[in-house]
Amino acid sequence: MLITSCTVHDLRFPTSLQLDGSDAMNPDPDYSAAYLRLHTPDPALVGHGFVFTIGRGNDVQAAAVNHVAQRLVGRAVDDVCGNPAALNRELLWDSQLRWLGPDKGVMHMAVGAVMNAVWDLRARSEGLPLWAVLDAFTPSEVVDLVDWTYLTDFMNPAQGREILEEQVAGRPQRRATLSVDGLAAYTTSPGWLGYDDDKLVRLSREAVDQGFRLIKLKVGVDVADDRRRLGIARSTVGADIELAVDANQRWTVNEAIENVKRLAEFDLRWVEEPTHPDDVVGHSRIRREIAPTPVATGEHLANPVMAKQLFQMQAIDILQIDATRVAGVHDLLAMMLLAAGADVSVIPHAGGVGLCEAVQHFGFFNAIAIAADPAPLAIEYVDHLHEHMADPVVVDNGVYQLPGVSGASTAFNDEAITRFAYPSGTEWSS
């Protein structure tokens, strides 16, 4: 059976109209996806992958996804899905494409969409959710999925295997526990900067009522206002609910240090993206100076080489992997293993559109097979746009339920294409 064709759609959802998702860096995002389908002769067997973006430029991202995906057309499904590590290496080490990064930005994310679509196709063909496909691998098999080339000065394959082997005996118990208890969700829904105080109070109350134990607020425009809003949130939710803040890269290193000190009294679970995501040295200094407030970053981290350095420099406490920022499954496995080696928690970034669906598989696999202690793990959750996904996440009582549907949960509904394809969809053309 061959991959017969691929289709790529530029989907854009007009979220800027509601200020959903507004933060200090991104005032008016239109949540978007450069969405890939890999087709086979079997109409039920399609591989889905996407890159999440926030609007303009999604056409360029879609062009990049299409460019990479075209290389798979005409290849055998068994070859492609049977040895994804070889395909991953082929795509990432294609010297001409690599020049456009390397390992970062539009072309790297395009490889991610393709690799995630390949894994979706594989998981569907096995009739398993992606996390369970990964969970069926031995430690050696997982290690062989990772491209270790530039990581060995921090962790070599044998050390990666050791980390996985330590959890082998406990996997069944962890799997059983997670299938009952799920994995904690935390919510950013109440905390967008564009919301007024009444909406912050109302949504914070609702979040607690819905079972969330951690709420994240956007900060970064004005620290006095940030203090005020944190005060409102704290008095609304009480002392038992954790609060985190997300500056979305708006601060310089020095500003981050000053401002977080002014916010520390609110007993923050973490401060997220305090400065530019490339600034390993800056995060390291920030973490040292704002201790014990934990530092989190990752949704804009380009590749495992950047993650490695954050760990070498002891620059973060929490790694927030994103399902579509890096080159897909293989990069994500690398980053989760490195995090385990550094004793750093993985709390995936989600929200946007489709990100909760896509990243939950990695959050669960990490909790089952990699993390030394799954207790502090959680996954970000934002309750919008899930209606456009074919297999929407199930979050009950503040908890992600272990996905049971086969695939990587990366498929959009056909109706999303009809309505939100840009600019031809009915929502945009009207």
Place this chain on the structure above:
Amino acid sequence: MLITSCTVHDLRFPTSLQLDGSDAMNPDPDYSAAYLRLHTPDPALVGHGFVFTIGRGNDVQAAAVNHVAQRLVGRAVDDVCGNPAALNRELLWDSQLRWLGPDKGVMHMAVGAVMNAVWDLRARSEGLPLWAVLDAFTPSEVVDLVDWTYLTDFMNPAQGREILEEQVAGRPQRRATLSVDGLAAYTTSPGWLGYDDDKLVRLSREAVDQGFRLIKLKVGVDVADDRRRLGIARSTVGADIELAVDANQRWTVNEAIENVKRLAEFDLRWVEEPTHPDDVVGHSRIRREIAPTPVATGEHLANPVMAKQLFQMQAIDILQIDATRVAGVHDLLAMMLLAAGADVSVIPHAGGVGLCEAVQHFGFFNAIAIAADPAPLAIEYVDHLHEHMADPVVVDNGVYQLPGVSGASTAFNDEAITRFAYPSGTEWSS
């Protein structure tokens, strides 16, 4: 006068046929350019900019350049060229485009092509070469061109101004000297990995005869072979000619340390791109362990935040800026100022197609107005494809001559478009 339209061409030169440009990472590049022209009602007043790539994906890069450039269509030339710092900020801080990096990869380089085209347009309208446009600015005016946001923990605007003010008195003398003596070129032409030993010997002799004092060899596939080729080169050129090596990112951190130690006896002027360009921590360790062999990198450095960290970590001795890797003039000014603050030499990367032409303006401006000591400065030179440029570099007796033609030297000849546009040009369609 308005910018009336823009055209973007996907130009590809079939250099892989000759193995020109072959190295350990890039065995078969087809030197390419995503080439932008900003048009005005005056047919003589066109702004030219491009992103250099090595083949596949140049279509995606061209789409990105076009996406960004379309924003300028309909704007007044005076507004755009009169306040390029505002435009630079508008493009880099467009939150939706920024999401696709941030500040890295295809979208960042696209902004670079656009900003470089704007500066070309400005220089042409002033009837000056770009270096001279910059040289007419006061220290404060140069400082105001830089986006300092994420740099201030290493250098603030006042410190940048101090660096420039120290050279103000000496600028006329430096300018006069450079206009007579030019700036040293070094050559990579003899050292491509795809060349056999006879060609290495012949081209090395020719390079010395042509006046080059430094020759760079590609290494990184096999260290024993690298030793052999360095031995041949050294015995061909003698002890007075400097040799450098370029590993094009092929080594891990540990391999770099081991291999450079085995090459050190050849008295290397520098080792270039020893490992992944994002690996600040790795470069820092490599430099410490291979001292006194100097470490150079930069052609794949995504942005000034990465450069800042290389300096904070004392990770390199030489910064090799590239004219089209970053977001153009403003990023390059930032990186040269940071380098001066770190007492690191700037020796620009060039070669490819158009890179020598584009980057010489920055090499000269750095030598005139920024560097504490211009004596060790040089610019890479490779003698091919210059015939496709409208204002080709003049390199005489191993020395770059100060450009005298107005503009940024970023224009390709019309004939290059006719012949090498991909896939419609005559060279590709035949």
